[in-house]
Amino acid sequence: MAPAFCSEPAQPALQADGQSYDIADLSLEQLNNVVITSVSRQEERLANAAASIFIIGAADIRRSGARSLPEALRLAPNLQVARQNARDYSITSRGFNGQFANKLLVLIDGRSIYSPLFSGVLWDAQDVVMDDIDRIEVISGPGATIWGANAVNGVINIITRSAKDTQGGLATASAGNRDRDATVRYGGTLQSGGHYRVYGRVVDIDDAERAAGMNDGTGLRRRQAGFRADWDRPLGGLTVSGDIYAADLAQPGRADAALSGANLIARVTRKLTDDSDLRVQLVLDHVERNQPLAFIERLDVVDLDAQHSLRVGGRHNITWGGGYRYAQDRLTPSLVYGFIPADRSLHWGSLFAQDEWSLRDDLRLTVGAKVEHNNYTGAEYLPNVRLAWQPGPTQLLWTSLSRTVRAPSRYDRDYRSPATPVIVGNVPRYGIGGGPDFQSETARVAELGYRIQPAPAWSYSATLFYADYDRLRTQEPNVNGPAYSGLRQVANGAAGTNRGIEMWARWQAMPSWRLNGGLTLQRVRTHLKEGSGDSGGVLGVATSDPNHQWQLRSSHDLPRDMQLDWTLRYTGALVRPAVPSYYELDAQWLWKARRNIDVALIGQNLLHPYHAEFGAAPGRSVVQRSVVLKLTVRF
Amino acid sequence: MTRYAKESVPKRQQPLRAACLSLVLLVLGAAGAGAGAGAVAAPQMQAGSALAGPNLERSVKAAYLFKFLGYVEFSGDPGAALNVGVMAADDVAAEVTRLTAGRTVNGRPVTVRTLRDGDPTTGLQMLFVGAGAERPVQTLRNAAQNGVLTVTDDENGLQQGAIINFRLVEDRIRFEVSLPAAERSNLKLSSRLLSVAYHVQKGN
Numbered sequence: 085m086a087p088a089f090c091s092e093p094a095q096p097a098l099q100a101d102g103q104s105y106d107i108a109d110l111s112l113e114q115l116n117n118v119v120i121t122s123v124s125r126q127e128e129r130l131a132n133a134a135a136s137i138f139i140i141g142a143a144d145i146r147r148s149g150a151r152s153l154p155e156a157l158r159l160a161p162n163l164q165v166a167r168q169n170a171r172d173y174s175i176t177s178r179g180f181n182g183q184f185a186n187k188l189l190v191l192i193d194g195r196s197i198y199s200p201l202f203s204g205v206l207w208d209a210q211d212v213v214m215d216d217i218d219r220i221e222v223i224s225g226p227g228a229t230i231w232g233a234n235a236v237n238g239v240i241n242i243i244t245r246s247a248k249d250t251q252g253g254l255a256t257a258s259a260g261n262r263d264r265d266a267t268v269r270y271g272g273t274l275q276s277g278g279h280y281r282v283y284g285r286v287v288d289i290d291d292a293e294r295a296a297g298m299n300d301g302t303g304l305r306r307r308q309a310g311f312r313a314d315w316d317r318p319l320g321g322l323t324v325s326g327d328i329y330a331a332d333l334a335q336p337g338r339a340d341a342a343l344s345g346a347n348l349i350a351r352v353t354r355k356l357t358d359d360s361d362l363r364v365q366l367v368l369d370h371v372e373r374n375q376p377l378a379f380i381e382r383l384d385v386v387d388l389d390a391q392h393s394l395r396v397g398g399r400h401n402i403t404w405g406g407g408y409r410y411a412q413d414r415l416t417p418s419l420v421y422g423f424i425p426a427d428r429s430l431h432w433g434s435l436f437a438q439d440e441w442s443l444r445d446d447l448r449l450t451v452g453a454k455v456e457h458n459n460y461t462g463a464e465y466l467p468n469v470r471l472a473w474q475p476g477p478t479q480l481l482w483t484s485l486s487r488t489v490r491a492p493s494r495y496d497r498d499y500r501s502p503a504t505p506v507i508v509g510n511v512p513r514y515g516i517g518g519g520p521d522f523q524s525e526t527a528r529v530a531e532l533g534y535r536i537q538p539a540p541a542w543s544y545s546a547t548l549f550y551a552d553y554d555r556l557r558t559q560e561p562n563v564n565g566p567a568y569s570g571l572r573q574v575a576n577g578a579a580g581t582n583r584g585i586e587m588w589a590r591w592q593a594m595p596s597w598r599l600n601g602g603l604t605l606q607r608v609r610t611h612l613k614e615g616s617g618d619s620g621g622v623l624g625v626a627t628s629d630p631n632h633q634w635q636l637r638s639s640h641d642l643p644r645d646m647q648l649d650w651t652l653r654y655t656g657a658l659v660r661p662a663v664p665s666y667y668e669l670d671a672q673w674l675w676k677a678r679r680n681i682d683v684a685l686i687g688q689n690l691l692h693p694y695h696a697e698f699g700a701a702p703g704r705s706v707v708q709r710s711v712v713l714k715l716t717v718r719f
Numbered sequence: 720m721t722r723y724a725k726e727s728v729p730k731r732q733q734p735l736r737a738a739c740l741s742l743v744l745l746v747l748g749a750a751g752a753g754a755g756a757g758a759v760a761a762p763q764m765q766a767g768s769a770l771a772g773p774n775l776e777r778s779v780k781a782a783y784l785f786k787f788l789g790y791v792e793f794s795g796d797p798g799a800a801l802n803v804g805v806m807a808a809d810d811v812a813a814e815v816t817r818l819t820a821g822r823t824v825n826g827r828p829v830t831v832r833t834l835r836d837g838d839p840t841t842g843l844q845m846l847f848v849g850a851g852a853e854r855p856v857q858t859l860r861n862a863a864q865n866g867v868l869t870v871t872d873d874e875n876g877l878q879q880g881a882i883i884n885f886r887l888v889e890d891r892i893r894f895e896v897s898l899p900a901a902e903r904s905n906l907k908l909s910s911r912l913l914s915v916a917y918h919v920q921k922g923n
Binding site for chain 1 (some may be wrong): 822853
């Protein structure tokens, strides 16, 4: 046997016949290389969270072949992801998807990336080195008590790895028939004892095609660079990170539009005592978007946030904190519409407190509330109560009640269209205008969830939810006479409900084969309230939500350091604009050719030459089959 | 298993070691491929029980704990048992107990006992504090005063005062080491242990 030649003392014979083998006989180096395929540690820790949380792990992303954030988010069964065109996505959870979906809060390393223009995310401006992601936590259901207004239907937390965990070099390059990208990252140590990494990344996405066959002019070319540095100190740490990017956004039949931005995050954590932790974070964010057909915006954000957790008397875990967010939003009317006032300073201030109270060893009650103040509607009150029963270490039954709001965005109050109005008697008459009386949309949500791991090899989770929405956004004919902002105004003319179930399961069928399944069934019902004259129902009244969607994901470890992964997914039909249901298949074959070289062949949307995911035919863009070759080198 | 060298391995042997290691891995890999699974071959060979997921992770941590004992100079009676305490990780405690049964480290037998929050750490040579421990900082501080080798399983384990901390890196269990913490406990770690560590925190 080979080990006989080694200086390694007393190396036991590793017999493939399986008689005398024991893990304690492996050397430190061998232990270093045993691949763990279990659910991640975070998942185990979150197994007792009283919320509908799905974790997308780093390995899930690597194995899926996803090369952008929205594509990685497809791995979460509790999200609905619809690709609008080459660079734009509609992403939501628990319904109310739209071109400008606005009920989901997304954070990258604690930095909120929502746009105050419409309270949603512009996905074409967001990018992260996929290999540096530690995990993505997807929480469906309200998270307002911790995260504030806008976390109405869910929260996505994208968390990158500490610089300590990304030491050394990494280079990836992928090329396919629809897009190409390349990344270089290097991590090292600082003289002060900290660690850093720096990266540069370029992405080039081709235009998609419209259903009718012509080019849609929605491609993108992005350049991005950034860094992260972490210093561990006894009982705490400091993290500083930043990104800078610029993108050219293709425009149909016009010159490219320009998008650029930069951000900086500084975060200090400190363990004050065993029972007390402090976290303070400062975020600076700058975005410039010069898209003559949509937004021409310069946005600067300063966000300061502090949170203190402490344990009291062994039975109470109290978390409290506050935040202040300031945004300076400067807009120039686009060719199509504008905002009045064009420049606006926005302020959000918040205070929250939450107590997790262990009533018994197996019973936890969480009560919390947040008060958040905004420019438009003043103070909003965001309470929630959760009860979790843990009859054993591997199962959890939980329930929750929450109230949450979506505070008005600039679109809801300040929007004006067309950009150049008709002037009648010195009064501009807009076709559509923001509503001076538009109030926050509200949701009251009840949830009941169950998670269990009956055996080490499999686990599942199910969450029932019921949400009651009020004051949903509509467009109403103006009834206020000449003192209007538009012939039609944004108002709170609708209400609705969504009920459904989210389920997912994991099964380690064999040591080398894992299956993941996910299913969401929901019924979104909305109606116009009495007196509403909304005709289009295009704004807030949900009509773009599938009643069901499911996915099945298989991860196979093959001999000779190869892995084969595939995901079959189904999304039900959308009502208006009508989009047919579809099945699609994504697959990746990965070969770890050398210890530091991976080769991957990725196929996306393999079942059809193209399919639609969002928008009205025939003008809508379609998603086409793509094949990509990806090379990863670590040095 | 009594022949593990406490002292560091001379530098000139490193290339040979690396070569041997790759040879071992090659054999492991070939055995794994034969069994139809590359890197997860180890549990398959374990007396017919095809362990998956969490059990493997637990076993690897337990095996590390057992190995760590051989790379640290403990003071005291050279013939006495090495006492290992495990807190907030009963499954790991069970696995360490199973692994160490009938084995010795440098001629010393190993005993394992589970600790509850607040239990004294006197008389222990090593303490493993699981991720769910209630008061890790206080426990680790107390253990440091008693010269105990502390091992944690938490992202911030070293910050909390542990000497060794497990980390999950690219689907593998690795460990990081804090030299200042080892100094505080008056423990000398072998350079072989440090050379295998994923990361070594030096004094600053």
